[in-house]
Amino acid sequence: MKTIIFLIMLTFLAFPTGSDWCYSSPECGPSTWSSTPYCNGTQQSPVNIITSATTVNTSLGSFNFIGYSDASKLSHITNTGEAVIVYMSDGVVINGGGLSGNYTALQFHLHWGNGTSSPGSEHAIDGQRYVMEMHIVHIKQGLSNLEVAKQQKGIAVLSFLIDVDKSNSNSAWDTLSSYLETISLPGSVNRTNFTLSISSLIKQVNTTKYYRYHGSLTTPTCDEAVTWTIFQSPVLVSPNVVNAFASKVFRDNPARTPLVNNYRPTQNLNGRQIQVTQSGSQKAAASVRVSLLGMVLLSLLSYR
Numbered sequence: 001m002k003t004i005i006f007l008i009m010l011t012f013l014a015f016p017t018g019s020d021w022c023y024s025s026p027e028c029g030p031s032t033w034s035s036t037p038y039c040n041g042t043q044q045s046p047v048n049i050i051t052s053a054t055t056v057n058t059s060l061g062s063f064n065f066i067g068y069s070d071a072s073k074l075s076h077i078t079n080t081g082e083a084v085i086v087y088m089s090d091g092v093v094i095n096g097g098g099l100s101g102n103y104t105a106l107q108f109h110l111h112w113g114n115g116t117s118s119p120g121s122e123h124a125i126d127g128q129r130y131v132m133e134m135h136i137v138h139i140k141q142g143l144s145n146l147e148v149a150k151q152q153k154g155i156a157v158l159s160f161l162i163d164v165d166k167s168n169s170n171s172a173w174d175t176l177s178s179y180l181e182t183i184s185l186p187g188s189v190n191r192t193n194f195t196l197s198i199s200s201l202i203k204q205v206n207t208t209k210y211y212r213y214h215g216s217l218t219t220p221t222c223d224e225a226v227t228w229t230i231f232q233s234p235v236l237v238s239p240n241v242v243n244a245f246a247s248k249v250f251r252d253n254p255a256r257t258p259l260v261n262n263y264r265p266t267q268n269l270n271g272r273q274i275q276v277t278q279s280g281s282q283k284a285a286a287s288v289r290v291s292l293l294g295m296v297l298l299s300l301l302s303y304r
């Protein structure tokens with residue numbers, strides 16, 4: 001029963017059934033979403049993160065990941081026609097990371113472009129978008145189905161940017177992408193025995209370095225209920241993985257149009273301040289030091 005409630009809730013939260021929105025057509029694409037409740041709000045997502053404008057928040061500590069390493073926690077994978085979603089069973093929880101309490105993971109899903117040369121991430125860092133982005137959606141424990149999207153801190157999404165690495169394969173991502181041909185048609189579900197865990201998908205990422213801001217769901221109804229965490233270092237996957245998402249999943253049937261470019265453009269910050277962890281700010285500080293050193297050297301050379 002609990003699982004059924006979760007699934008209904010998540011359908012409501014992120015990917016409404018019988019939706020009147022889409023990514024692909026001018027009639028229902030992102031530019032039309034402003035007529036949907038909340039999508040024309042002032043705290044929308046995704047956003048472009050200008051690293052030089054971020055502020056350090058020393059209370060943004062490490063996360064605790066519970067159940068993330070357990071392969072038995074992945075329940076099933078489905079193609080909604082607008083996204084690929086992997087649902088979790090009970091017991092996958094995060095806390096710490098500057099969050100107020102425990103948040104239970106419900107699902108993760110992906111956004112992508114149209115192959116390795118076509119950015120498909122939703123968030124951008126200093127204007128740079130990545131080939132894909134993974135969102136792990138969590139809801140605050142103790143809130144009811146109706147409350148969760150209405151509370152400012154009802155939902156916590158962990159965002160992992162994904163980049164291409166031609167020199168390495170990433171076996172967990174190879175495994176995940178191998179499931180895609182089993183859910184190529186919209187509405188299809190695969191209840192396979194997963195041989196991968198969430199941790200195996202994100203093991204390269206330093207989870208102490210991240211950005212934090214308040215925003216919204218990136219699909220209608222765009223509720224402004226999300227505490228966003230965007231990790232700095234990307235997950236690296238092979239070109240085959242990126243190409244599999246762009247070619248093996250279809251948005252319709254029988255036309256079998258490839259599901260591509262399922263991302264929302266970046267939204268205005270409207271004065272919101274993006275925070276960064278203390279360790280995450282060191283990269284920016286180091287680059288400032290390098291530029292300062294360069295300026296000193298240049299001035300010495302020109303003096304001579």
Ligand SMILES: [Zn+2]
Nearest residue numbers: 109111135218
């Ligand atoms: Zn998403």
